[in-house]
Amino acid sequence: MKIFSRAELEHAFKLDTVALGVIRNGFVALAEDRVVIPPILSMDVAENNGEVDVKTAYIEGVPQFAIKVSPGFFENPKFGLPSLNGLMILFSSQTGLIEALLLDKGYLTEIRTALAGALAAENLANPGIKTVGIIGAGAQARLQAQALKLVRKFEHLQVWSIVPEEAEDYRNEMETVLGVPVTVQTERNTLVETSDLIVTTTPSREPLIEADCVRPGTHITAMGSDQAEKNELTPELLKKADCFVCDRISQSETLGELHHAKDAGITPETIAELGSVISGKSSGRQSEADITICDLTGTGVQDTAIAVYAFEQAVGLKLGSIFEE
Amino acid sequence: MKIFSRAELEHAFKLDTVALGVIRNGFVALAEDRVVIPPILSMDVAENNGEVDVKTAYIEGVPQFAIKVSPGFFENPKFGLPSLNGLMILFSSQTGLIEALLLDKGYLTEIRTALAGALAAENLANPGIKTVGIIGAGAQARLQAQALKLVRKFEHLQVWSIVPEEAEDYRNEMETVLGVPVTVQTERNTLVETSDLIVTTTPSREPLIEADCVRPGTHITAMGSDQAEKNELTPELLKKADCFVCDRISQSETLGELHHAKDAGITPETIAELGSVISGKSSGRQSEADITICDLTGTGVQDTAIAVYAFEQAVGLKLGSIFEE
Numbered sequence: 001m002k003i004f005s006r007a008e009l010e011h012a013f014k015l016d017t018v019a020l021g022v023i024r025n026g027f028v029a030l031a032e033d034r035v036v037i038p039p040i041l042s043m044d045v046a047e048n049n050g051e052v053d054v055k056t057a058y059i060e061g062v063p064q065f066a067i068k069v070s071p072g073f074f075e076n077p078k079f080g081l082p083s084l085n086g087l088m089i090l091f092s093s094q095t096g097l098i099e100a101l102l103l104d105k106g107y108l109t110e111i112r113t114a115l116a117g118a119l120a121a122e123n124l125a126n127p128g129i130k131t132v133g134i135i136g137a138g139a140q141a142r143l144q145a146q147a148l149k150l151v152r153k154f155e156h157l158q159v160w161s162i163v164p165e166e167a168e169d170y171r172n173e174m175e176t177v178l179g180v181p182v183t184v185q186t187e188r189n190t191l192v193e194t195s196d197l198i199v200t201t202t203p204s205r206e207p208l209i210e211a212d213c214v215r216p217g218t219h220i221t222a223m224g225s226d227q228a229e230k231n232e233l234t235p236e237l238l239k240k241a242d243c244f245v246c247d248r249i250s251q252s253e254t255l256g257e258l259h260h261a262k263d264a265g266i267t268p269e270t271i272a273e274l275g276s277v278i279s280g281k282s283s284g285r286q287s288e289a290d291i292t293i294c295d296l297t298g299t300g301v302q303d304t305a306i307a308v309y310a311f312e313q314a315v316g317l318k319l320g321s322i323f324e325e
Numbered sequence: 326m327k328i329f330s331r332a333e334l335e336h337a338f339k340l341d342t343v344a345l346g347v348i349r350n351g352f353v354a355l356a357e358d359r360v361v362i363p364p365i366l367s368m369d370v371a372e373n374n375g376e377v378d379v380k381t382a383y384i385e386g387v388p389q390f391a392i393k394v395s396p397g398f399f400e401n402p403k404f405g406l407p408s409l410n411g412l413m414i415l416f417s418s419q420t421g422l423i424e425a426l427l428l429d430k431g432y433l434t435e436i437r438t439a440l441a442g443a444l445a446a447e448n449l450a451n452p453g454i455k456t457v458g459i460i461g462a463g464a465q466a467r468l469q470a471q472a473l474k475l476v477r478k479f480e481h482l483q484v485w486s487i488v489p490e491e492a493e494d495y496r497n498e499m500e501t502v503l504g505v506p507v508t509v510q511t512e513r514n515t516l517v518e519t520s521d522l523i524v525t526t527t528p529s530r531e532p533l534i535e536a537d538c539v540r541p542g543t544h545i546t547a548m549g550s551d552q553a554e555k556n557e558l559t560p561e562l563l564k565k566a567d568c569f570v571c572d573r574i575s576q577s578e579t580l581g582e583l584h585h586a587k588d589a590g591i592t593p594e595t596i597a598e599l600g601s602v603i604s605g606k607s608s609g610r611q612s613e614a615d616i617t618i619c620d621l622t623g624t625g626v627q628d629t630a631i632a633v634y635a636f637e638q639a640v641g642l643k644l645g646s647i648f649e650e
Contacts, residue, residue: 001428005650041366045383045390050421054379054392058370065370067379069392069414071421085421087414089394096375096396096410101426103326103650323646325330325428 002100002320004311009104012314015111015143019309020150023115024278026059026305027247031275034060037300040251042227049074051227057300064090064099066307068300070109082106088307100311100320108310112302114143116247116274117199117221120294122151123277124245124284125197125219130155133195135188135208135232137161137170140201140223145178148197158185158195162202189213200224200232207234207260214240216289223296225256233257233293235264242290244268245277251297258295268293327425327645329636334429337639340436340468344634345475348440349603351384351630355573356600359385362625365576374399376552382625389415389424391632393625395434413632425636425645433635437627439468441572441599442524442546445619447476448602449570449609450522450544455480458520460513460533460557462486462495465526465548470503473522483510483520487527514538525549525557532559532585539565541614548621550581558582558618560589567615569593570602576622583620593618 004012013019029035041054050073058065070086077083086109088102102108132154134141145157157180161167164186171182185191192198192213200208202224209220211234220241222232238244238261246252249271253259261268272282274294285292314320329337338344354360366379375398383390395411402408411434413427427433457479459466470482482505486492492509500507510516517523517538525533527549534545536559545566547557563569563586571577574596578584586592597607599619610617639645 003648007650036368036370038366038368041363041379041381043361043363043381043383043390045361045418045421047385048419050418052381052390052392052416052421054366054381056366056368056377056379058368060372065368065377067377067394069416071416073419073421076420079420081420081422085423087423089412089414091377091394091396093370093375094373094398095401095404095406096370096377096398097406098410098412098428103423103648321648323328323428323648325332 001098001323003323004100004102004314004320006103006105006107008314008319009102009107009310012317012319013310015114015146017150019111020115020118022305022309023112023302024119026301027119027275028279029059030299030301031273031279031281035301055300055303057304058093059301059304062304062308063093064308064311065093066090066304068303070106088303090307090311102307102310108306110139110143112306113140113223113296113298114147116296116302117144117223118147118151119278120221120245120274120296121148121197121219124243124292124294125152126217126288129196131195132157133191133198134159134201135191135198136201136224137166138201141170142174144199144201144223145174149178154180156181158183158191160185160188160191202232203230204232205229206231208232209237210234211236211240214291216291219292221294221296222257226297227255228259231257231260235261235266238268238293239266240291241268241293242286243270243284243292245272245274245284245293246295247274247297248299249273251299252295256295256297326423326648328648329425329427329639329645331428331430331432333639333644334427334432334635337642337644338635340439340471342475344436345440345443347630347634348437348627349444351626352444352600353604354384355624355626356598356604356606360626380625380628382629383418384626384629387629387633388418389633389636390418391415391629393628395431413628415632415636427632427635433631435464435468437631438465438548438621438623439472441621441627442469442548443472443476444603445546445599445621446473446522446544449568449617449619450477451542451613454521456520457482458516458523459484459526460516460523461526461549462491463526466495467499469524469526469548470499474503479505481506483508483516485510485513485516527557528555529557530554531556533557534562535559536561536565539616541616544617546619546621547582551622552580553584556582556585560586560591563593563618564591565616566593566618567611568595568609568617570597570599570609570618571620572599572622573624574598576624577620581620581622
């Protein structure tokens with residue numbers, strides 16, 4: 001059994017077009033029904049403001065499958081610890097034996113989530129977008145913008161955060177990383193009205209984007225909601241949109257934006273899964289003026305795809321510790 | 326993070342009354358609603374005749390919780406590998422950080438399952454049982470008999486197996502271990518008719534015990550079925566029994582003996598959970614002539630209870646390797 005640390009995994013692969021292809025293939029496998037993907041196991045540890053999710057999927061013919069365990073304990077910052085953690089365990093698809101422990105502390109999730117955002121933009125956003133609006137200023141706010149650069153040449157990025165200082169930090173850091181001007185937008189509605197592509201990256205429980213503010217032609221990726229009580233888009237926006245896409249319908253209906261729309265009695269005009277749009281089985285944007293939405297809740301297929309890729313890259317670089325029993 | 330091998334865990338604790346108390350406390354916590362226990366995550370890897378289950382539970386106030394991953398790949402013996410494998414990951418209940426990996430390859434599951442059988446007997450079987458009948462001759466057939474010795478002084482054990490040679494091996498091995506005469510019984514019905522306490526320990530998909538063969542006063546523990554298609558007891562027996570108990574009703578209804586009874590339109594006269602009987606909230610055996618049944622499907626509560634205990638014992642013995650990142 002090999003054990004890889006986060007530092008080794010960060011060294012093994014980056015957010016690039018190769019990794020993008022890996023996640024793209026995962027979504028296509030999902031669309032072509034070449035995967036086994038059970039419902040997410042989720043457990044609350046309410047007395048410590050914690051939760052833990054377990055995701056997995058088997059992709060037919062792939063030599064390993066990953067089981068990902070993601071704890072989120074939201075009092076941790078008080079003890080100087082990160083809220084999010086976790087690991088992936090890689091099992092042989094042939095024998096079920098453990099091949100590797102990827103002690104990534106969420107790195108693989110961060111990357112595969114950012115890449116799903118890039119795939120949403122690649123397949124749904126207008127090609128000539130100029131201004132990107134990012135709502136939230138945390139780790140995914142950074143990675144989503146970097147991943148977008150793999151698929152769209154935008155000229156300007158604006159950021160809004162509920163904590164203005166964090167938006168300032170974001171600007172100071174990301175202008176260099178992205179190589180485009182970054183503006184802090186203090187009015188969230190103004191950001192929405194003046195962006196061609198918007199990514200919401202928050203744990204919000206109240207909608208952050210109102211339907212009225214969204215201009216024709218806009219693409220929105222909502223990647224924050226992954227639990228029943230989270231919600232980033234007002235249900236009316238799902239009604240207004242010309243095209244609603246999500247990574248997995250059954251998850252969006254219970255953990256994502258469809259969940260709240262359903263509660264409000266609203267059904268989008270069209271609903272498709274991202275893999276189905278990528279593989280051409282479902283249609284996405286039909287015209288330049290369409291408003292398109294992609295809701296990402298995160299799937300076990302992405303986890304297995306990125307874990308197998310990370311493992312292969314890390315083994316190729318002769319990284320990892322061997323644990324002998 | 327500490328890593329423990331199976332050999333270390335085998336050294337750290339044994340099947341004894343202390344471990345029995347640990348599992349008893351787990352069941353009581355479940356009965357008193359002091360646990361969070363999500364549904365089991367289960368995934369088939371059908372093309373390789375494999376499956377993987379993930380179980381977990383948080384017991385209030387317990388400093389760690391375990392996530393258990395159990396792969397079963399049933400072609401493995403062809404490659405000289407065991408079918409069953411797996412590990413438990415122990416997380417801090419306070420921070421969600423990984424505290425230990427228990428690479429137990431199923432050892433903890435074997436023990437906690439045997440101990441649940443002992444608790445079933447302790448709480449449901451007549452005190453003066455003389456003859457124990459074991460159906461099946463594998464690892465659990467051995468451990469269930471050993472665990473029974475912790476709670477009942479039986480005088481004779483008889484064993485039946487679909488593979489007669491395995492029953493012979495069982496006798497040769499277990500007579501010394503148990504310190505009582507062990508007989509191979511070639512007629513399964515005869516075993517049932519002449520045993521005071523019966524444990525079924527098989528992966529059978531057809532009932533192995535017919536209702537007519539079961540004498541008044543008998544206790545039966547069915548621990549084999551843990552998947553929808555498995556079935557050890559005929560539904561009519563659940564109707565005939567005076568008292569039906571299981572480790573967890575929601576699991577027995579989907580993965581255990583209640584599942585098949587339900588399909589046959591049969592509901593036992595009384596249904597209670599084992600923890601509830603242990604803690605006195607539900608009644609068990611009412612008279613010496615009662616037929617009692619306990620169906621065990623295996624709960625995440627047992628996994629967390631045994632994992633925390635094993636970890637404490639192993640740390641006390643200064644076992645384990647430290648993995649530094």
